[in-house]
Amino acid sequence: MRKFVSCLLAAVAVAAMCTSTWAADCGACGGGCAGGCGDAASSASGCGDVGAACGGTRTVYQRQYVTEMQTVTATEYTTETRERSYTVMTRVPKTETKTRTVTVMVPETKTKTVNYTVNRNVTETKTAEYTVQVPYTEQVEQTYTVNVPVKEEKTSTYTVMVPKSEERTSTYTVSVPYTEQVEQTYTAMVPVTEEKTSTYTVMVPVSEEKTSTYTVSVPYTEQVEQTYTVNVPYTEEMSGSRTVQKRVPVQSMKTVQVRGGSWQNQMVEVPGGTDACGCPCPPKQCCKRVWVPTCETKEVPVTTYECVTEEVPYSYTVTKCRQEQRSRMVSVTKHRQEERTRTYTVTSCRPEERTRTYTVTKMVPEQKTRTVSVTKHRQEERTRTHTVTVNVPEERTRTYTVTKMVPEQKTRSVSVTKYRTETKTREYTVTKCVPETMTKEVSYTVMVPQQKEESYTVTTYDCVPETKTSTYTVRVPHTVTKEVPVQKCVTVAVEVPVEGGCGGDAGAAGAGACGDAGACGAAGACGGEAAACGSGGRGCRKRGCRRGC
Numbered sequence: 001m002r003k004f005v006s007c008l009l010a011a012v013a014v015a016a017m018c019t020s021t022w023a024a025d026c027g028a029c030g031g032g033c034a035g036g037c038g039d040a041a042s043s044a045s046g047c048g049d050v051g052a053a054c055g056g057t058r059t060v061y062q063r064q065y066v067t068e069m070q071t072v073t074a075t076e077y078t079t080e081t082r083e084r085s086y087t088v089m090t091r092v093p094k095t096e097t098k099t100r101t102v103t104v105m106v107p108e109t110k111t112k113t114v115n116y117t118v119n120r121n122v123t124e125t126k127t128a129e130y131t132v133q134v135p136y137t138e139q140v141e142q143t144y145t146v147n148v149p150v151k152e153e154k155t156s157t158y159t160v161m162v163p164k165s166e167e168r169t170s171t172y173t174v175s176v177p178y179t180e181q182v183e184q185t186y187t188a189m190v191p192v193t194e195e196k197t198s199t200y201t202v203m204v205p206v207s208e209e210k211t212s213t214y215t216v217s218v219p220y221t222e223q224v225e226q227t228y229t230v231n232v233p234y235t236e237e238m239s240g241s242r243t244v245q246k247r248v249p250v251q252s253m254k255t256v257q258v259r260g261g262s263w264q265n266q267m268v269e270v271p272g273g274t275d276a277c278g279c280p281c282p283p284k285q286c287c288k289r290v291w292v293p294t295c296e297t298k299e300v301p302v303t304t305y306e307c308v309t310e311e312v313p314y315s316y317t318v319t320k321c322r323q324e325q326r327s328r329m330v331s332v333t334k335h336r337q338e339e340r341t342r343t344y345t346v347t348s349c350r351p352e353e354r355t356r357t358y359t360v361t362k363m364v365p366e367q368k369t370r371t372v373s374v375t376k377h378r379q380e381e382r383t384r385t386h387t388v389t390v391n392v393p394e395e396r397t398r399t400y401t402v403t404k405m406v407p408e409q410k411t412r413s414v415s416v417t418k419y420r421t422e423t424k425t426r427e428y429t430v431t432k433c434v435p436e437t438m439t440k441e442v443s444y445t446v447m448v449p450q451q452k453e454e455s456y457t458v459t460t461y462d463c464v465p466e467t468k469t470s471t472y473t474v475r476v477p478h479t480v481t482k483e484v485p486v487q488k489c490v491t492v493a494v495e496v497p498v499e500g501g502c503g504g505d506a507g508a509a510g511a512g513a514c515g516d517a518g519a520c521g522a523a524g525a526c527g528g529e530a531a532a533c534g535s536g537g538r539g540c541r542k543r544g545c546r547r548g549c
Contacts, residue, residue: 060496063489064287065265070486077475085469091461102454105447114442119433127427133419142414147405155399161391169385175377184372189363197357203349211343217335226330231321239315247305254302261293282498 268288272281 056498057495058282058498060282060284060494061491062267062285062287062494063491065289065487066490067485067487069483072482072484074480074482075477076480077477080474080476081471082474083469083471085467088466088468089463090466092464094460094462096458096460097455098458099453099455102452103449104452106450107445108448109443109445111441111443113439115437115439117435118438120436122432122434124430124432125427126430127425129423129425132422132424134422135417135419137415138418139413140416141411143409143411145407146410148408149403150406152402152404153399154402155397157395157397160394160396162394163389164392166388166390167385168388169383171381171383174380174382176380177375177377180374180376182372182374183369185367185369187365188368190366192362192364194360194362195357196360197355199353199355201351201353204352205347205349208346208348209343210346211341213339213341216338216340218338219333219335221331222334223329224332225327227325227327230324230326232324233319233321236318236320237315238318239313241311241313244310244312245307246310248308250304250306252302252304253299256298256300258296258298259293260296261291263289264292266290282496285494285496 266288268286270284270286272283274280
């Protein structure tokens with residue numbers, strides 16, 4: 001954005017300087033040939049030698065920017081702290097007791113006679129007429145459409161599978177069962193009971209008193225001196241070292257590329273072009289502001305951090321233990337052997353033989369004979385005749401009846417039920433409520449006003465003025481004289497060589513302010529026709545003074 005603004009300012013400056021140069025050229029010639037030859041002659045001192053302008057040097061006025069220090073009056077502001085006093089009204093409460101008369105409504109019970117109305121039910125018979133819709137039947141002729149079936153005979157051919165029976169004979173084998181009586185021998189187990197005697201041994205328990213001697217360890221306590229080792233702690237100071245890493249700042253120089261630049265005034269040559277008579281004009285020198293970028297290499301101090309390993313001594317406390325021999329009296333339990341006697345009962349078992357009788361049942365095998373019917377089969381060949389049905393296709397013709405429905409209009413009498421309106425009379429009972437006035441005694445409460453004195457508290461507030469002080473900040477202006485750099489546009493006269501000759505007869509004559517004279521050919525004078533100033537009087541007025549040479 002800054003570069004874009006700089007380029008835009010430079011372009012505006014160049015355009016302003018070039019416009020000033022053109023205007024200076026036109027103003028120096030006294031308005032060109034706008035007033036005819038007389039004006040051209042009178043402006044000869046401003047333009048210089050007319051003949052010198054066609055082939056010699058020429059004075060050109062250019063504008064340049066010069067920086068000067070200018071004294072400027074500026075207003076600056078200083079912050080000052082001030083104090084101010086202000087009054088605050090404080091409300092101070094004040095309590096007062098006052099007396100007032102209050103009217104209190106006291107309830108009072110009174111009795112009065114009140115008339116009230118009671119509605120009694122009175123029954124009354126009334127007659128009312130009502131309308132009834134009475135139905136009646138009427139015969140009406142109605143036309144309707146009936147689908148009448150019409151039969152039609154049709155013939156069609158179809159194929160029928162006609163069954164045909166054939167007699168066939170086949171031989172087959174049959175297993176014919178027959179029964180045969182066979183005598184069979186089998187073994188049967190017959191139970192036989194037998195008495196047996198056996199001898200068995202029984203262990204009979206026998207109790208016996210015995211005496212035995214046994215040894216018992218009897219404990220007893222004895223005091224014995226015991227030596228033991230104790231670890232006694234003690235503290236010892238020790239020293240050591242540990243490795244510590246530190247970040248140490250290191251100053252070094254670093255080469256960096258700094259991009260900068262400055263605004264500089266450059267002289268730019270602008271082509272002059274040609275005038276109305278075709279004479280080439282000398283080029284113009286314009287002052288142009290150009291941003292000249294620079295790239296500088298600088299040495300910049302840089303702080304970097306390096307990790308440095310360092311051995312740091314430190315002291316620490318160690319708790320150690322040393323062994324000490326100590327003695328103490330210990331109660332030791334010991335045992336002595338004592339012999340003792342005891343009596344105990346021993347139960348032993350002695351064998352005793354006994355006899356018992358028992359019954360034994362045995363199964364004795366016995367051979368028996370029986371007659372059994374056995375079914376056997378013998379193979380017999382037989383012949384059978386069976387009928388086989390075979391389907392034979394046969395074409396047949398059939399006649400069938402097709403029934404079609406043909407619509408037909410018919411008339412019939414239909415009974416239609418209609419309604420006629422009849423008026424009838426009925427009696428109904430109406431119950432009316434007849435009001436009746438009655439009297440009763442009513443108790444009511446009336447609020448009677450009574451005057452009463454009461455005390456009440458009133459809080460009033462008195463406004464007491466109080467002065468407070470506050471601090472505030474004020475911006476105080478004061479005038480300061482400064483020197484600021486200011487750029488001025490200065491007009492500088494420059495001698496520029498003029499190339500080329502004058503067109504027509506004006507450049508060859510080279511004398512006088514009129515006739516054949518003219519700045520840059522026929523641009524400022526009259527040329528061949530002095531009064532006309534070129535062709536039709538349009539030379540310098542339109543192109544000479546507007547564009548300049």
